[in-house]
Amino acid sequence: MTGNKYINGIAYNDYGGNNEPLIFIHAFPLSSRMWDRQVPFFVDKFRVITYDLRGLGNSKQSDYFFFTMESYCDDLIMLMDSLNILKAHVCGLSIGGYIIFRTFQKYPNRFLSLTLSNTKADRDSNDGLINRANMLKEVLSSGLEKLSKEFPRKLLSESGIQNDELLAEIEHTISSQDTKGVAGAILALATRTDCTDMLDTINVPVQLIAGSEDKLTPPDSLSELSEKIALSAFSVINNAGHLTAVEQPDEFNRILSGFLSSLPEYQS
Secondary structure: OOOOEEEOOEEEEEOOOOOOEEEEEOOOOOOHHHHOOOHHHHOOOOEEEEEOOOOOOOOOOOOOOOOOHHHHHHHHHHHHHHOOOOOEEEEEEOHHHHHHHHHHHHOHHHEEEEEEEOOOOOOOOHHHHHHHHHHHHHHHHHOOHHHHHHOHHHHOOHHHHHOHHHHHHHHHHHHOOOHHHHHHHHHHHHOOOOOHHHHHHOOOOEEEEEEOOOOOOOHHHHHHHHHHOOOEEEEEEOOOOOOHHHHOHHHHHHHHHHHHHOOOOOOO
């Protein structure tokens, strides 16, 4: 479902229609295929758009893989401008949420609503930066084998890890990535800014979603974000780790659909 069209090296799918745009931004180190369980559910209600972050998935049409978080934010706005989208509903998971926070900070008038799943607003701690550096070193020296075997166990719940088909899907997605693209994404993660000081400026509706077994962004951290964002709702999906939309797609779709259906239709 990914890579049918390209804009400046970014592979995307625009499922068309005259409804309000809904853009999905995937997690690290995956691709837009992680939204395959969401697209069929929302495609009749919204102009659904999915895309691969630069360097990941099919967005590999470049030899230059030194990205920052600013690069990813600029790509989102570039994609919206190229598709003549003035404002959109956006849904991001993990790094997708980081991109949304920073892009909203830079371009607050481009959004109808924000759905922020399994993410955070602050930047990495010193220990986190050291972990990023170690991951970068491993990827550049030895490739993606270790990452593809170990990282899925941080992304999934215990039951997800026991699901051989799901585990194999995540492992395959990571192992099939471009090594330099993953390295670029690690740099982007490490160069994101702290957006906690802009939370009280968010003036559009926000849905926050957590996984009950998320090891990377525990439910309490999303709950704390909700307390700082005025127009926000907070939901926890049980039996899910970091990849809530992948592990529990029906519940994720129910929450997102309920949130979006509660909003007044935007008139352009």
